[in-house]
């Protein structure tokens with residue numbers, strides 16, 4: 290009975306929206322809200338949308354397929370940022386957000402944004418135990434902020450939407466590095482303008498190091514892969530306004546570390562790939578073209594307790610996974626590639642073809658196990674839920690607990706150092722809903738359960754973002770080591786910009 294009622298309401302809403310939508314709304318917003326998209330959960334119940342979205346709506350960015358890499362260009366490896374000065378206990382860096390021109394396509398200059406460069410940014414390395422002093426410069430012609438995604442840092446220095454740096458200005462922050470080794474990243478976070486700035490190229494890697502023994506070498510057998518999709522216009526420029534989609538902007542052109550049509554030359558050895566989904570909204574299911582398994586050794590917040598053997602790994606926007614592929618088992622003619630599984634029967638997309646350097650290498654690259662295993666205590670398991678987070682809507686109607694972000698409103702409070710259980714629910718709607726990657730600033734949380742069940746092994750490490758399918762509920766053990774104001778939000782950047790974000794004050 291309830292179902293029939295819902296279907297009827299849905300039908301009426303569709304009729305109304307279809308009848309008057311396109312006339313009195315801008316072409317890019319309302320219409321897109323009812324479209325079906327390629328990461329709806331087909332198995333979620335109450336999904337009455339099958340067949341209604343796509344047919345009726347004209348343009349549908351969500352169905353944009355991603356072009357395969359031809360492997361023409363060797364992958365760009367981001368430089369490691371040189372410190373202004375460094376001692377055992379102290380490190381100084383200057384990070385400058387700037388605009389520039391980058392030759393992404395042969396012989397063509399594309400206007401881009403970057404940190405200390407024209408596009409993307411360098412790797413900023415910090416060591417556990419150090420005090421970091423960062424000078425942050427805004428050389429853009431608009432406001433920006435510098436957010437340290439995944440970093441345990443006080444709210445003041447976290448770089449959320451309240452930490453605006455005006456064009457031409459600079460600001461310094463100081464903080465202690467207190468977490469274990471991890472692959473983190475940094476990006477802008479200005480209120481309502483994050484998606485555009487990231488799309489333009491503002492994103493860099495932040496590596497935390499500690500004294501765990503690690504024989505991998507950066508750029509030799511340890512490579513970051515910042516995976517992004519972009520749409521370029523006819524002049525090969527990035528025109529965000531022209532392609533912007535309120536449900537998340539997808540692109541048809543793949544860039545890894547800013548390289549078009551990338552390939553990676555590797556030796557016959559174990560190779561560690563640090564994957565970052567730096568896309569505005571696209572989800573990736575990543576695997577090897579010959580279906581060989583690999584190991585995932587780290588998630589968002591650092592090393593897993595043990596490597597997890599996987600055939601594929603899924604990454605929603607802002608998630609990281611460090612994987613190890615053993616190339617000593619392959620031959621050059623195997624022509625192994627990193628590919629994206631399109632799930633929907635469509636042909637797979639080649640992300641990164643590997644070129645194998647035949648000379649036999651026998652160094653057994655290794656990384657020591659983590660010293661303090663991630664565990665969820667009995668007490669944490671039994672704690673009652675004290676924060677309920679309800680993710681709802683699509684397009685411009687997205688909300689958290691029915692509300693849109695307001696920088697003058699504090700939505701939640703929590704005590705420093707105390708663990709609370711957050712229950713995050715993706716309220717699936719009649720349109721079927723979509724995945725929301727849920728992210729919390731200033732902490733690395735543990736996943737207690739997903740729909741009441743223990744999470745898969747590769748989600749049993751520290752996380753700062755978790756992908757939540759329509760209708761799903763995740764329980765998280767969340768603790769803030771520092772104080773201040775922090776954001777929590779959907780990491781589809783357009784959802785964040787549309788207000789799918791709240792703030793929590795930690796005292």
Ligand code: C2O
Pocket residue numbers: 436438476478607728730776778780
């Ligand atoms: Cu990747 Cu609010 O951040």
Ligand code: CU
Pocket residue numbers: 436437438439728729730731
């Ligand atoms: Cu963040």
Ligand code: CU
Pocket residue numbers: 687724725726779780781784789
């Ligand atoms: Cu979302």
